[in-house]
Amino acid sequence: MIRPGKMLVQVLQSLFKKSATSQYPFKKSEMPAHYRGKINFHPELCIGCKMCERDCPSNAIKIVKVGDKKFEAQFDLAKCIYCAQCVDSCIKKALESTKEFELAVLDKNKLKVTFCADVKKDTDK
Ligand code: SF4
Numbered sequence: 096m097i098r099p100g101k102m103l104v105q106v107l108q109s110l111f112k113k114s115a116t117s118q119y120p121f122k123k124s125e126m127p128a129h130y131r132g133k134i135n136f137h138p139e140l141c142i143g144c145k146m147c148e149r150d151c152p153s154n155a156i157k158i159v160k161v162g163d164k165k166f167e168a169q170f171d172l173a174k175c176i177y178c179a180q181c182v183d184s185c186i187k188k189a190l191e192s193t194k195e196f197e198l199a200v201l202d203k204n205k206l207k208v209t210f211c212a213d214v215k216k217d218t219d220k
Pocket residue numbers: 140141142143144145146147148158166184185186187188189190
């Protein structure tokens with residue numbers, strides 16, 4: 096058992112030591128290369144093959160035809176497990192993983208995101 100006097104010395108010493116942990120969220124963390132964060136969609140590259148939709152293990156992505164050779168992607172980020180299988184399945188490179196990881200929200204509906212033509216819109220707005 097550590098004696099109180101020795102413990103006090105250790106406490107005082109720790110006050111002047113450099114922190115071993117990062118100061119998140121005051122200091123932003125840089126994610127490593129190939130980090131699998133929020134998925135991004137490039138509608139101009141999509142051909143509507145739906146391979147991403149078929150391979151998604153969480154049923155979190157839906158591709159919808161919205162016009163002649165135009166498709167939008169509907170993501171339910173609450174279901175997404177960020178495995179990036181959809182990115183790997185897309186032969187047209189229309190999907191990509193980003194380094195965005197700060198996705199916590201109080202309203203689950205805010206995690207339903209639709210990417211269309213040239214605009215990204217949140218369905219709750
Ligand atoms: S796999 Fe790629 S090209 Fe095919 S529907 Fe999905 S995003 Fe579009």
